[in-house]
Amino acid sequence: MEFIRRLRVPPIDDTLDAALHQKIDQKTKPLGALGQLERLAFQVARIQGSMTPTLKNPYILVFAGDHGVAKSGVSAYPQDVTWQMVHNFLQGGAAINVFARQHNISMRVIDAGVNHEFEDHPQLVKGKIGPGTANFLEQPAMSEELCEKALRLGAAQVDAIAEEGCNVLGFGEMGIGNTSSASMLMSYLLDVPLEHCVGRGTGLSDEQFEHKVKLLQQAAEKYPNLKSPIDILQTFAGFEIVAMVGGILRAAQNRMLVLIDGFIATAAYLAAYKLAPAIGEYAIFCHRSMEQGHQHMLEALKADPILKMDLRLGEGTGCALAYPLLQSSLNFFNEMASFADAGVSEKS
Ligand SMILES: Cc1cc2ncn([C@H]3O[C@H](COP(=O)(O)O)[C@@H](O)[C@H]3O)c2cc1C
Numbered sequence: 001m002e003f004i005r006r007l008r009v010p011p012i013d014d015t016l017d018a019a020l021h022q023k024i025d026q027k028t029k030p031l032g033a034l035g036q037l038e039r040l041a042f043q044v045a046r047i048q049g050s051m052t053p054t055l056k057n058p059y060i061l062v063f064a065g066d067h068g069v070a071k072s073g074v075s076a077y078p079q080d081v082t083w084q085m086v087h088n089f090l091q092g093g094a095a096i097n098v099f100a101r102q103h104n105i106s107m108r109v110i111d112a113g114v115n116h117e118f119e120d121h122p123q124l125v126k127g128k129i130g131p132g133t134a135n136f137l138e139q140p141a142m143s144e145e146l147c148e149k150a151l152r153l154g155a156a157q158v159d160a161i162a163e164e165g166c167n168v169l170g171f172g173e174m175g176i177g178n179t180s181s182a183s184m185l186m187s188y189l190l191d192v193p194l195e196h197c198v199g200r201g202t203g204l205s206d207e208q209f210e211h212k213v214k215l216l217q218q219a220a221e222k223y224p225n226l227k228s229p230i231d232i233l234q235t236f237a238g239f240e241i242v243a244m245v246g247g248i249l250r251a252a253q254n255r256m257l258v259l260i261d262g263f264i265a266t267a268a269y270l271a272a273y274k275l276a277p278a279i280g281e282y283a284i285f286c287h288r289s290m291e292q293g294h295q296h297m298l299e300a301l302k303a304d305p306i307l308k309m310d311l312r313l314g315e316g317t318g319c320a321l322a323y324p325l326l327q328s329s330l331n332f333f334n335e336m337a338s339f340a341d342a343g344v345s346e347k348s
């Protein structure tokens, strides 16, 4: 696939590492006392190759798409909620709108494949790859051609906001049924049993959850020999998930800071990571979702999520909520006095 053949993620230069550690350790605090904030500041400064890193023009991209599998009763909500929520995002009434407004984060909604025609709106990108995916219980979700189109869609959106001066962006999603897709991706990409990957999504009852597990197990039996990340994406992903994969890859390629939300966004990240492991240095995991598979996925990635707030929403909400802590990490790094500046005695 041309998109994948052209993929080049720059490895991070370590020439500043010693100076960055020294700058952090010289701040007026016991050594290591700002914990994860110190690790975040170090990571961002390395990505930017700068002793004075900054966050510029932050964005949340919310990718939306419908899933054929939603018709098989794997979600607690009807498929129409996908387009209805896109409408809600554009009206400014969803959780992600509220948190993004609170932290001055711009938002864009990408229709990657919702089964609905939307009116024009300044925050909406009309990128529909198709009116939703095929039901993977019956046939692969999409062709290779559409998969590549979706990768390019995500990459193009990231390039567009990079041109607006953005250097930090969060990836969010909306698509009824997409925890099922994400569970399949996780099981295949990590080669772990499906039981560790399936959760209750929007809030399934015990009975509905058993039905979901049974259907997804049938799907796994149908496709025993998938190995490559692209084949796995084509078979199980949604257009919004593949567009996120393309976007995550391009953001790292552009040396932007990549903020990863919950279970579905992390599944997209996982596919991107399998395609280009160098993206690992650009990613910040914003929270640990209640969706059970997310906890296993984060462990497998050795990720250190910023928040544990019992969220299970998606939309990029974890990214928006973690953003002020990321700001705090750079503020301490750029503004805090050193022992020498402040005339404070160092460790004896
Ligand atoms: C009103 C509403 C708003 C949402 N915002 C995000 N999701 C989340 O729930 C969906 C995934 O769960 P499942 O696989 O169980 O369908 C995705 O659309 C996800 O972003 C929502 C779900 C609902 C119902």
Ligand SMILES: O=C(O)c1cccnc1
Binding pocket: 179, 201, 202, 261, 262, 263, 264, 265, 289, 290, 291, 294, 311, 312, 313, 314, 315
């Ligand atoms: O972790 C998430 O992002 C998530 C969990 C459940 C439903 N929707 C999203």
